[in-house]
Amino acid sequence: xxxxxxxxxxxxxxxxxxxxxxxxxxxxxxxxxxxxxxxxxxxxxxxxxxxxxxxxxxxxxxxxxxxxxxxxxxxxxxxxxxxxxxxxxxxxxxxxxxxxxxxxxxxxxxxxxxxxxxxxxxxxxxxxxxxxxxxxxxxxxxxxxxxxxxxxxxxxxxxxxxxxxxxxxxxxxxxxxxxxxxxxxxxxxxxxxxxxxxxxxxxxxxxxxxxxxxxxxxxxxxxxxxxxxxxxxxxxxxxxxxxxxxxxxxxxxxxxxxxxxxxxxxx
Amino acid sequence: xxxxxxxxxxxxxxxxxxxxxxxxxxxxxxxxxxxxxxxxxxxxxxxxxxxxxxxxxxxxxxxxxxxxxxxxxxxxxxxxxxxxxxxxxxxxxxxxxxxxxxxxxxxxxxxxxxxxxxxxxxxxxxxxxxxxxxxxxxxxxxxxxxxxxxxxxxxxxxxxxxxxxxxxxxxxxxxxxxxxxxxxxxxxxxxxxxxxxxxxxxxxxxxxxxxxxxxxxxxxxxxxxxxxxxxxxxxxxxxxxxxxxxxxxxxxxxxxxxxxxxxxxxxxxxxxxxxxxxxxxx
Numbered sequence: 001x002x003x004x005x006x007x008x009x010x011x012x013x014x015x016x017x018x019x020x021x022x023x024x025x026x027x028x029x030x031x032x033x034x035x036x037x038x039x040x041x042x043x044x045x046x047x048x049x050x051x052x053x054x055x056x057x058x059x060x061x062x063x064x065x066x067x068x069x070x071x072x073x074x075x076x077x078x079x080x081x082x083x084x085x086x087x088x089x090x091x092x093x094x095x096x097x098x099x100x101x102x103x104x105x106x107x108x109x110x111x112x113x114x115x116x117x118x119x120x121x122x123x124x125x126x127x128x129x130x131x132x133x134x135x136x137x138x139x140x141x142x143x144x145x146x147x148x149x150x151x152x153x154x155x156x157x158x159x160x161x162x163x164x165x166x167x168x169x170x171x172x173x174x175x176x177x178x179x180x181x182x183x184x185x186x187x188x189x190x191x192x193x194x195x196x197x198x199x200x201x202x203x204x205x206x207x208x209x210x211x212x213x214x215x216x217x218x219x220x221x222x223x224x225x226x227x228x229x230x231x232x233x234x235x236x237x238x239x240x241x242x243x244x245x246x247x248x249x250x251x252x253x254x255x256x257x258x259x260x261x262x263x264x265x266x267x
Numbered sequence: 268x269x270x271x272x273x274x275x276x277x278x279x280x281x282x283x284x285x286x287x288x289x290x291x292x293x294x295x296x297x298x299x300x301x302x303x304x305x306x307x308x309x310x311x312x313x314x315x316x317x318x319x320x321x322x323x324x325x326x327x328x329x330x331x332x333x334x335x336x337x338x339x340x341x342x343x344x345x346x347x348x349x350x351x352x353x354x355x356x357x358x359x360x361x362x363x364x365x366x367x368x369x370x371x372x373x374x375x376x377x378x379x380x381x382x383x384x385x386x387x388x389x390x391x392x393x394x395x396x397x398x399x400x401x402x403x404x405x406x407x408x409x410x411x412x413x414x415x416x417x418x419x420x421x422x423x424x425x426x427x428x429x430x431x432x433x434x435x436x437x438x439x440x441x442x443x444x445x446x447x448x449x450x451x452x453x454x455x456x457x458x459x460x461x462x463x464x465x466x467x468x469x470x471x472x473x474x475x476x477x478x479x480x481x482x483x484x485x486x487x488x489x490x491x492x493x494x495x496x497x498x499x500x501x502x503x504x505x506x507x508x509x510x511x512x513x514x515x516x517x518x519x520x521x522x523x524x525x526x527x528x529x530x531x532x533x534x535x536x537x538x539x540x541x542x543x544x545x546x547x548x549x
Contacts, residue, residue: 012407134369166369169411218364225325225357226378226425227349233383237376237390 017059022139024246039264047260052123069125084110133165155231272301278332295488306459308476311485312510325355356426358436362418372406378429396428416447433465477535497533516540
């Protein structure tokens with residue numbers, strides 16, 4: 001059950017998208033999100049869709065995987081669509097029955113919102129699918145490094161993120177172990193009402209929390225032993241180099257972005 | 268031989284924020300020197316102070332009395348703290364709680380990165396260290412996909428990438444299965460023999476201690492026995508009195524000697540034991 005969680009899941013590969021500089025990928029993803037949410041017109045999200053299809057094709061990530069990240073959100077999509085359909089009241093009236101009313105504006109907003117969310121999920125999950133977590137935190141650290149001048153502890157945050165990512169599988173494994181141990185003593189996690197189920201989690205969370213503190217302390221000692229002293233005097237083995245393809249991809253993204261801006265201004 | 272680690276009348280207790288003693292004396296007037304290139308095992312039951320002594324060897328703990336010298340540097344010299352830690356690396360019991368990064372080679376690079384080395388040098392050291400522990404093929408793996416023994420070898424690689432002159436291992440095999448234990452012991456012996464790295468191995472396994480050149484037995488914050496393993500394990504009664512065992516073969520020989528069978532009391536390896544018993548029977 002716990003193994004199904006796919007936070008920040010990474011699928012190693014050697015496609016052009018995989019090999020791209022993570023800093024560029026991160027900025028491009030942000031531009032892509034802006035593209036999608038900028039205009040209220042159907043045309044404006046076309047640019048986002050084009051970007052998404054291009055990136056998907058280049059990454060060679062199977063569509064099945066993308067579908068996997070969208071599937072759990074289908075109920076949310078349905079609720080969004082239904083709410084938009086009945087709540088938005090503008091343009092021609094297609095249907096009027098008691099207090100329910102479907103209008104052209106409603107249909108348009110519903111289609112727009114659902115497409116937007118699907119494209120957003122597909123495009124942004126591509127970032128974590130093609131970038132290793134460590135490359136991603138590295139990119140965030142470097143992109144935010146100007147903030148260091150304002151005494152924002154960027155390095156510390158990046159280190160915290162790396163360590164959290166590192167310990168997700170370890171703690172999942174431990175949770176599984178504790179749950180099995182509690183089950184062996186007759187605990188049940190799938191029976192009773194919500195409150196009872198929540199209560200059943202306490203004997204799992206307490207030992208997990210205690211052991212996390214132990215781990216944190218041991219890890220801190222081990223890091224000190226390896227001469228860690230924060231950012232001071234630290235270098236990096238992996239250097240980030242922007243290549244030709246990074247600039248090319250960025251140019252395409254910027255063109256699409258400009259297109260989206262133009263559509264917003266014109267319509 | 269050159270002295271690498273020297274403790275002079277070392278004593279230690281934990282102190283509270285006001286500097287008052289917050290624990291009984293854990294180390295009591297302990298004096299010890301370790302030569303460069305040696306392989307030393309430290310034995311003792313829980314709470315005898317062996318882990319505390321280990322933590323003095325790279326200035327994680329500082330003595331409350333006496334002096335600790337590492338390669339001629341006083342561990343109380345705060346300015347040389349990182350020089351000391353570069354000299355003496357530490358490997359702990361739980362491999363999971365020592366690995367920082369999500370990719371094996373990134374983790375091995377952590378130490379050299381902290382030393383501020385140029386990227387090419389780090390790359391070279393990481394590759395060398397991974398090859399030395401036989402984990403080079405796993406460099407792109409996630410640590411959680413590896414077995415306990417493999418993780419512990421990664422932790423060791425992370426230390427040797429810093430090119431220390433000494434590695435202190437605090438019960439590195441306690442959480443491993445027999446196969447992992449063998450892998451780690453093989454790596455440790457190889458590092459000592461081929462690379463000349465001084466090894467201080469804290470352990471509960473007498474068979475592991477028997478592989479060292481020198482065994483130190485600690486009891487109640489001080490050194491009880493300090494000699495070659497054959498000599499130390501020949502004191503069977505004294506070892507039992509402080510709650511420690513001797514290797515199984517040594518115990519067998521001891522029991523046989525008690526029965527009046529003339530055998531050498533300095534036998535610590537199974538092969539030597541078999542040979543001696545066969546000779547006696549002949």
